[in-house]
Amino acid sequence: MGLVPFRWTRRQVIEEERQWRALPGRAASARRGWGAPPPDPGAVPGLASLTTVYRQLRKAREDSKDEPGAADFYYGEMEMRRHSFGYRRAERWLLQAYWSLSGYGLRAARALAWLVTAVIVSVVALTLWGVPSSDPGAVTTGILPGTGRRITLSTDTPSPGLTGPLTERFTGERVEKSVQVVLNSVIFRASGQSLTTAGTYIEMTSRLIEPGFLALALLAVRGRLKR
Numbered sequence: 619m620g621l622v623p624f625r626w627t628r629r630q631v632i633e634e635e636r637q638w639r640a641l642p643g644r645a646a647s648a649r650r651g652w653g654a655p656p657p658d659p660g661a662v663p664g665l666a667s668l669t670t671v672y673r674q675l676r677k678a679r680e681d682s683k684d685e686p687g688a689a690d691f692y693y694g695e696m697e698m699r700r701h702s703f704g705y706r707r708a709e710r711w712l713l714q715a716y717w718s719l720s721g722y723g724l725r726a727a728r729a730l731a732w733l734v735t736a737v738i739v740s741v742v743a744l745t746l747w748g749v750p751s752s753d754p755g756a757v758t759t760g761i762l763p764g765t766g767r768r769i770t771l772s773t774d775t776p777s778p779g780l781t782g783p784l785t786e787r788f789t790g791e792r793v794e795k796s797v798q799v800v801l802n803s804v805i806f807r808a809s810g811q812s813l814t815t816a817g818t819y820i821e822m823t824s825r826l827i828e829p830g831f832l833a834l835a836l837l838a839v840r841g842r843l844k845r
Contacts, residue, residue: 629690632671635698637662669698689724689841696722719834726838733831737800740824744796746787748817750778778814804828 637656640649649655656662663671672695679688700717703710716722720729780787799809799817803824813821 629693631690631694632668632675634663634671635668635694638665638668665698665702669695669702672698685841686843693722693724719831720838723834723837724841726835729831729835729838733804733828733835736824736828736831737804740800740803740820740828741793741796743820744799744813744817745792746784747780748799748813748820749787749792749795750812750814750817751781778812778817780814800824800828804832 636652639652640655641659641662642649642655643659672691676688676691676695679685679691696713696717700710700713703713705711718728719732720726795811799811799813799821802809803821806825806829808825809821
């Protein structure tokens with residue numbers, strides 16, 4: 619069982635996985651780049667066996683305090699687990715999302731790309747629909763009392779609103795406010811900025827999603843550097 623550096627995935631795989639990925643029964647797009655098919659397809663181990671092999675290799679590296687060296691084996695183990703489940707299984711969708719968002723917590727660039735994308739989308743959405751056209755000010759209304767009665771005043775702050783077409787909302791001031799809101803969301807802080815109803819929900823969504831992408835990126839960096 620030899621280790622084969624595989625340039626497309628930028629990780630090391632065991633020969634048995636390479637043979638499994640090159641099986642003639644798999645789709646042509648899935649086999650592309652994995653070399654020649656195995657001479658005896660029936661002798662190629664199944665996904666359960668490959669998962670076990672990768673787990674044992676990962677455990678051996680971890681026991682020797684070589685966590686960066688165990689990263690590729692962990693990736694291979696998770697890949698075999700992901701392919702073991704059909705798309706009707708919830709586990710497959712969870713592993714698919716974990717792979718897509720951060721490469722099982724091992725691909726920092728992937729998580730950072732998602733983070734940057736989410737930040738850009740949030741800034742654009744806030745600029746268009748979240749930041750009010752003007753900061754709401756206090757409106758004071760008075761009740762004219764009768765003779766001998768004290769004046770009673772109530773202060774009302776109107777809800778933030780939007781005016782003007784979308785094309786006129788991309789101003790430097792509005793973009794700056796949107797960036798401040800989103801950057802605060804990345805570190806899970808409320809901006810305190812006055813927002814429209816849509817902007818409030820956009821900020822809540824940002825505070826839920828973007829810190830997760832940042833955490834996945836930091837996890838990937840830690841997994842590659844820790845010794």
